[in-house]
Amino acid sequence: MRIFSGIRPSGKLHLGNYLGAIKNWIELQNHPDLEQAVYAVVDYHGITTPFDPKIYHQQVMDTVLDYLAAGLDPKKVILMRQSHVSAHTELAWIFNTITSVSWLDRLPTYREQLEKNPKYNHVGLLDYPVLMASDILLYKSNLVPVGEDQLPHIDVTNEIAKKFNHLFGETFPAIKPHLEEGLRIMSLQDPAKKMSKTGDEGIALSDDPDTVRAKIKKAVTDSGKEIYYHPENKPAISNLIMIYHLLYGKSHGEDKDIYNGKSYAEFKNILAEVIIDFLKPFQQKRNELSKDMDKIEDLLRDHEEKASAIANKTLKEVKQKMGLI
Ligand code: TYM
Numbered sequence: 001m002r003i004f005s006g007i008r009p010s011g012k013l014h015l016g017n018y019l020g021a022i023k024n025w026i027e028l029q030n031h032p033d034l035e036q037a038v039y040a041v042v043d044y045h046g047i048t049t050p051f052d053p054k055i056y057h058q059q060v061m062d063t064v065l066d067y068l069a070a071g072l073d074p075k076k077v078i079l080m081r082q083s084h085v086s087a088h089t090e091l092a093w094i095f096n097t098i099t100s101v102s103w104l105d106r107l108p109t110y111r112e113q114l115e116k117n118p119k120y121n122h123v124g125l126l127d128y129p130v131l132m133a134s135d136i137l138l139y140k141s142n143l144v145p146v147g148e149d150q151l152p153h154i155d156v157t158n159e160i161a162k163k164f165n166h167l168f169g170e171t172f173p174a175i176k177p178h179l180e181e182g183l184r185i186m187s188l189q190d191p192a193k194k195m196s197k198t199g200d201e202g203i204a205l206s207d208d209p210d211t212v213r214a215k216i217k218k219a220v221t222d223s224g225k226e227i228y229y230h231p232e233n234k235p236a237i238s239n240l241i242m243i244y245h246l247l248y249g250k251s252h253g254e255d256k257d258i259y260n261g262k263s264y265a266e267f268k269n270i271l272a273e274v275i276i277d278f279l280k281p282f283q284q285k286r287n288e289l290s291k292d293m294d295k296i297e298d299l300l301r302d303h304e305e306k307a308s309a310i311a312n313k314t315l316k317e318v319k320q321k322m323g324l325i
Helices: 015-028 053-070 087-096 108-116 123-138 148-168 209-218 235-247 264-289 293-321
Strands: 002-007 036-041 078-081 143-145 176-178
Touching (some): 002 123, 015 036, 015 143, 015 235, 053 293, 087 123, 108 148, 148 293, 209 264, 235 264
Parallel strands (some): 036 078
């Protein structure tokens, strides 16, 4: 089992990122079949949408801190910044020459981003999934733990791998996504949209208790007073129940009592406290780690050297097969 995954450093990590991705990363790091796991802060992906250069470096380091504080163990996994391993963009260029534009320009993520920022119609935005394919295939990964929204990108990666293997000889494995079906954490303000980093829509892993209470209080609910899990009839409350279960419920047995017969306000109070309790140890650890950023920088350099060694080997093989060297 060889794993790769990444998150854009485009703001504070939120519960959607944690429950949709990082939680699985942490579980997988102890899997007996694990041969290699690489987790990146994908800073080159982060610049395909509007960003602020004055705080970007800080955001990258914040994401690394979030990874470590959430429980990724640097003794078991490789942590890296994408832009620090140049093979990622080199292989992406090579993949550009075998990727059909029609695989990219109808992708829902591309269309959504264009709608959000019409002026950001850059080649880089269209090309985003090609860089992602390069991230994954450089390490010959075969398992990619992501949220549901990334599945179309996994398909493109498999198309690119197949095409390369067909043109230049068997080189890349088929890849599989790793995810819990239906696990999409929705916005607290609009259950038709996925949770994002903006405003009151999401809970950031760094939110303090009062912020969590205020955001959960403001979260939209559905018509009808009863609380029960039904994503179609009760999308807003089902999202809150899902968050509750994922953070607390599953390991605490049958807990429907927690919401049966309760008012929305009562259930929200319980949920807010569950989130606050969950975030407390994470935030304490993050605070500790942030006191020695030099140590984190050293750790990254060391891990990026390891990542480069694996990545450069694949790049060399690719170049040889293509007659470039
Ligand atoms: P990004 O930065 O948008 O999101 C990072 C991860 O968090 C998951 N996620 C969610 N899961 C459930 N509910 C939500 N509301 C939610 N919001 C985000 C995403 O599915 C993702 O797993 N393209 C990727 C980054 C990337 C990557 C890669 C991933 C670049 N290269 C190679 C895997 C492998 C992205 O934009 O994720």
